[in-house]
Each structure stands twice: as structure tokens, then as C-alpha cells.
Amino acid sequence: MVSTMDSPSEGMKGSGKHVSGMELKYQGRKTSRANSEQRRRTILEAALRIVVRDGVRGVRHRAVAKEADVPLSATTYYFKDITDLITDTFTLFVEMGAQKFKAYWEESDSMLKIAMKELEPSEAASRQVFAERISDLAIEYVLIQLREHRDYLIAERAFQQECLRNENLRPIAFSHQKFFLDSLETFFTKIGSNYPDIDAELFGSIILHVEYQGLIAGFDGEIANKLRAMLKRQIELMLGIYH
Template sequence: MDSPSEDTKDSGKHTSGMALKYQGRKTSRANSEQRRRTILEAALRIVVRDGVRGVRHRAVAKEANVPLSATTYYFKDITDLITDTFTLFVEMGAEKFKAYWEESDSMLKMAMSELEPSNSGSRQVFAERIADLAIEYVLVQLREHCDYLIAERAFQQECLRNENLRPIAFSHQKFFLNSLEAFFSRIGSNHADIDAELFGSVILHVEYQGLIAGFEGDNLRKLRAMLKRQIELTLGIYH
């Protein structure tokens, strides 16, 4: 999995507007911080391969190629280790989403400049372009960050059992939905928050379908049609 762009900070870090707080032992030396991050990245690989329940001190130490005493030094129990692994995951995801949103902003502005709310033909063209942007985002996720999507599903499932992870999950969801809400506000939605929830749910479903059924041929066309249809409904295009 990709590594975060900056060192993990135990005292808390703001990532794209989110305050992320790590639970494990605080570190002050760079080499200690690097070892701690190595352990968390190893735990993330285990989450992808074996699920959250596969994260155990001994398994993580082996995966990270560090002594068992290192994992127990930085994380007093398995709860702290899993919580900090999820925190790192959310931090990485926020940075990736922010980068993609910024790269797509120019294309979004171009599409919006041609949007005439009273013109159904204009709205149809806009829906096509936004569907293209959305499916491109999903395809990038599936092709380049498949491990991230698998880990996301694993953590979502674990949140049903582990209430300690839920605040982190809410932060993860909030950043994603805030970005979508800002988009729907820009195109004049009167219910941007609801539209963000609906479109976000469709994106998550499309990603899941891509993971289990593939994203080529007929399935790709179906995924794109789902995204386009949700945009059409949001814009009031019925046919």
C-alpha cells in the first residue's frame, strides 16, 4: 500500500480539515517514528490480506520484520494497534481523495461553465461529463488503489463490532461527503447534503461491484450507467 506523504504524528494531525489522533505510544525521535509507521503499514497489509481480525501483535511483527517487543512497545494492546492502523488508513485516503479532487477541478469548472439549468440538453451533456469524471475516479481506485478499497470494506465491517473505530469512520465519511456536498452546492442543488449522501452511496456501491465483478466490458458500462443515472436524477432529467 502507498505510504503517507508525511510522518505519522501521535499527538494528532489535521488532514484536509480532519483532526486525526493516534492512540499508541508517543515518539520523539525520527527513527522511532519510522519504525512505528512501518508497523502500522504492515498491519494495513494484513487487513487487506486477512481482514481486521488478522491483526495480532505477533503477525504484525512478522509482517513488519521487527521484534515482537517493538509492536507491544508502541501499542499496549491490540485495540490501540487496530485503531491507529485505521487512523493511518483514513489519513492516506483523505490525501488521495483531495489530490484527485484538485486534479479534476479544472474539468469540473469547464463542464459547469457550459451548464444551463433551464436547458435540458445542457443538463444532459453535463450529466455525461460528470459521469465520465466519476467513473474515471472509480477506475483509478480499482486499478491503482484496490488494496485501499479492500481495507475500507474491512474497517467498515469491523466498525459494527468495535465502537472505538466509529469516530474515525465518521471522520473518513465526513471528508468524502463534504467534498461531494461542496460539488452539489456549486451546481445549484437545494439539497446538497442529501444529494451528496445519495451519490456517495452510489459510488461506494459501484466500487464494490467493481471489486467483486470486475470493471471491464458490460460491467463497466453498467457501472457508468448507474453513476450517470444518479446525476440525471439530481439534475431533474427524467427519461
């Protein structure tokens, strides 16, 4: 289940934490002892598994205590109400996702630099090859998400839906979205976009759509080719390649 979403290397702090430029604040009871922090973390990870399996509305103190194999009193000790438990579960999810996303694009940076060196903006053929390479990079990211982090994508959509009902989750969702879009804006700035912020919004929407289609319909060869064509076409439009 959610164990595929690797834990951050540093311990979670109740008072807040900076992750890749984001400040994430936890709402539950603050902890100072290592064993207390670990139990709190165990509870949140259990809640995250429930989100993947049953949706956010499945997160209840009793259900989480059972999933985490801890006394019911432990969940109510760290989280005074279900709102704090759900909010901190989403905060943990965003923290884990930001680190994973950042790590992937740092690893891909060398590929981007190579492609940039070979790009001749004035030549259509060169821009076409560049679009192909960037498309490959984007589809590889989506494939990794669908094959190795499917639970992460399911949890992401569950939290997005819950944001429509729970306004306490919206600031966290905005932070999550902003990190994603800022990373894409940096990417489009590097490749010379005249409108990196707009391109980031458009391309981010395409990626989310492609991920959703992959979750619903699977990701066999035919679907993969169709979705790759969508990503490639969007990049071509952004690079001014019309045909």
C-alpha cells in the same frame, strides 16, 4: 499490496494530526525521534497489509511483528494492546485516503469548471451534456480506485465491517465518512443542487455500491457500462433530467 496507497508527505505524529479538515489522533505510544517514528510507521503499514490480506481479525502482535520484520517487543512497546494497534492502523488508513481523495478532486476541478461554464441550466440538452461529463468524471474516479487502489478499497470494507464489533473505530469511521460526504456536498453545491447534502449522501452510496460491484465482479466493458449508467442516472435525477 498496500504499498499502492502512497504515504503522506509529512511524518505521522502520535499526538494527532489535521488532514484536510480532519483531526486524527493516534492512540499508541508517542514518539519524538525520527527513527522511532519510522519504526512505528513501519509497524502500522505492516498491520495494514495484514488487514488487506487477512482482514482486521488477522492483526495480532506476533503476526504484525513478522510482517514488519521487527522484534515482537517493538509492537508491544508502541502499542500496549491490540486495540490501540488496530485503531492506529485505521487512523493511518483514513489519513492516507483523505489525502489521496483530496488530490484527485483538486486535479479534477479544472474539468468541473469547464463543464460548469458550458452548462445552461434552463436547457435540457445542456443539462444532459453536463450529466454526461460529470458521469465520466465519476466513473474515472471509480476506475482509478479499482485499478490502482484495489487494496485501499478492500481495507476500507474490512474496517467498515469491524466497526460493527469495535466501537473504538466508529469515531474514526465517522470522520472518514464525513470528509467524503463534505467533499461531495461541496461538489453538488458548485453544480447548483438545491439539496447538496442529500445529493451527497445518495451519490456517495451509489459510488460505494459501484466500487463494491467492481471488487466482486471485476470491471470489464459490460460491467463498466452498467455501472456508468447507474452513476449517470443518479446525476440526471439530481439535475432534474427525466426521460
